[in-house]
Amino acid sequence: MTDPLAATLDGASTPDAPPSSQWRDVWRQFRRHRGAMIALVLFALILLFVLGGPLLWRIEATHLDIRARNQGFSWPHLLGTDQLGRDMLSRLIAGGRISLAVGLTAMLIALTLGSLIGILSGYVRALDAPLMRLTELFLALPLLPLLLLMVTLFREPLARTLGPAGGTFLLIVLAIGATSWMQTARIVRGEVLALKERDFILAARSIGTPPIRMILRHVLPNVLSPIMVAATLGIATAIITESALSFLGLGFPPDFPTWGRLLYDAVDQMQQYPWRVILPGMAISVTVLSVNYIGDGLRDAMDPRSRRR
DSSP: OOOHHHHHHHHHHSOSSOOOOHHHHHHHHHHTOHHHHHHHHHHHHHHHHHHHHHHHOOOOTTOOOGGGTTOOSOSSSTTOBOTTOOBHHHHHHHHHHHHHHHHHHHHHHHHHHHHHHHHHHHHOHHHHHHHHHHHHHHHHSOHHHHHHHHHHHHHHHHHHHHOHHHHHHHHHHHHHHHTSOHHHHHHHHHHHHHHTTSHHHHHHHHTTOOHHHHIIIIIGGGGHHHHHHHHHHHHHHHHHHHHHHHHTTOSSOTTSOOHHHHHHHHGGGTTTOTHHHHHHHHHHHHHHHHHHHHHHHHHHHTOHHHHHO
């Protein structure tokens, strides 16, 4: 005969609801952030626009049609043409692919460098002072003049070696990545310093866990939250920096449009054709705003205090 109390305990020990996990809790909390969800949808639409646009709009971004130059909105050219007859919609699509590729690649470089320096500085006491002085040195440098100097000095040699597009892309992503890692390094260092005093780190150290295994198995997984938030914000920073360089005429050549390059090309005729400035400016603004809101949502969702609330 079955004991009702035992059956009740067995049923309580095997609930029907799936077990909770950290990432499920993060997603549940992220969905409550209305601005972040709207931004996620907008960013997904932007990715769909720049990646799937060429499948629907077959006009080449570099195709010249002098007879169709300076046209307004029409069925053959939905967003008009520029001063050389190039289709603006095609150039917006191609420019979005390049701008997002620059933002993602530069973010990965800055994130890798900043996370490495932050973890080493926080975990290895002997490296803390020199690495933090190096970080403060980079923070004290005027970044925009430094970027302008790097692009001016190395653009021509890299263009001769790798071609205009490859050389400019490599130079810009390296320049932005090498000057954007400092905030990530300081955030990760603070997290690692607090993590070193936790009981499970002390227990792992007491049983003789090697430092490399300690960092890979215990430290790095527990600092992924601030790294992911820094990643989203790094994409926005890289896109704005690349757009500023292109707007100053130091970015990609005219045959490889970016949103910043479209702004640079449209400045001279801004009063006659204002939509040529408004369209790439709106693309940059919406993308950066979306990424920033996604970062805010991730920061709130990964905060344990927010999840408890």
